[in-house]
Amino acid sequence: MPTTPVTPAADPYSAACPSRQLLDRIGDKWTVLVLGVLTQSPRRYGEIARAVEGVSQKMLTQTLRHLERDGMVVRTVHATVPVRVDYELTDLGRSLSGPLAVLEAWAVEHIDVIEQARAAYDAPAPGEGSGGVGDGRGVRSGSRPSR
Amino acid sequence: MPTTPVTPAADPYSAACPSRQLLDRIGDKWTVLVLGVLTQSPRRYGEIARAVEGVSQKMLTQTLRHLERDGMVVRTVHATVPVRVDYELTDLGRSLSGPLAVLEAWAVEHIDVIEQARAAYDAPAPGEGSGGVGDGRGVRSGSRPSR
DNA sequence: CTGCATCCGATAGGATACTG
DNA sequence: CAGTATCCTATCGGATGCAG
Numbered sequence A, B: 001m002p003t004t005p006v007t008p009a010a011d012p013y014s015a016a017c018p019s020r021q022l023l024d025r026i027g028d029k030w031t032v033l034v035l036g037v038l039t040q041s042p043r044r045y046g047e048i049a050r051a052v053e054g055v056s057q058k059m060l061t062q063t064l065r066h067l068e069r070d071g072m073v074v075r076t077v078h079a080t081v082p083v084r085v086d087y088e089l090t091d092l093g094r095s096l097s098g099p100l101a102v103l104e105a106w107a108v109e110h111i112d113v114i115e116q117a118r119a120a121y122d123a124p125a126p127g128e129g130s131g132g133v134g135d136g137r138g139v140r141s142g143s144r145p146s147r
Numbered sequence C: 001c002t003g004c005a006t007c008c009g010a011t012a013g014g015a016t017a018c019t020g
Numbered sequence D: 001c002a003g004t005a006t007c008c009t010a011t012c013g014g015a016t017g018c019a020g
Helices: A018-026 A031-040 A045-052 A057-069 A091-095 A097-122 B018-026 B031-040 B045-052 B057-069 B091-095 B097-122
Strands: A073-078 A084-089 B073-078 B084-089
Touching: A018 A031, A018 B097, A031 A045, A031 A057, A031 A084, A031 A091, A031 A097, A045 A057, A045 A084, A057 A073, A057 B097, A091 A097, A091 B097, A097 B018, A097 B057, A097 B091, A097 B097, B018 B031, B031 B045, B031 B057, B031 B084, B031 B091, B031 B097, B045 B057, B045 B084, B057 B073, B091 B097
Parallel strands: none
Antiparallel strands: A073 A084, B073 B084
16 A cells, blocks of 8 residues: 555545544543643643643553654653653644634533533433323424433 | 521532532533534424434433433424424523533534544654753653553 | 553443234 | 333543652
């Protein structure tokens, strides 16, 4: 496979779809958080670990490796006595913050409605046995089937 | 917890953060795909199953239930002889397509650079022993550490 | 300090069989 | 047709221990 096999990439239902690849990456537990920390300024490994708080070394390292592999961050090792490693966003990494901000804005703006919907869905079925509904047109499932 | 414990929601590193909740939802394997299918028009269960292609009933049903719970889709059951169920996006669900499109645009636009970066990362270390780099300032890790 | 290796529990997700 | 239930595997992710 010398030249890239083109891969249409126009098919949203393919695993090779750019959207899917991006979602697989940012959908994990830490990537976006790490990206957020690095957006502010370059950071050392330990700083990121402390900033994100809750992430294990394993996951932090894995996340950083993935970001590095994708060309989103640059890893610089300083051969000092206590080893020091800096991570810095690349232009590519920085360019992602825009779309991410859009998504975050949507989330913040609609979280209330979502949580209301969840509460309504989780609540026990409302008494709908009063009015006549036998029109055979269809029934909205207001609450969870069984859970 | 009767009244919501407030949960600042301003802390990006909390599991209760709106952004995290959204990412947890769209980060899974099928949600965005199902959303995409429904964006076009209301669909029956079987139609979605065929359109997404590759999704199992289990996952499709689970995804639809999640979307319904979050108030993104409305599920309507028609009590006909062969049962018929329609799924339709709500205004909330439709409003998400914008941010999603932004993300997709970014992915499509940068996928080439990302794949190049990946190829470079996966490739064996390039011979950088030529030029003088012994300034002790730091070394960029050009390729993967071991795998 | 930074990170890799290993063990281990939790969860996501696929295949299959069965039901209203 | 539209699910539900069960089983099983792969992966995710945390804890711990070791190393350069």
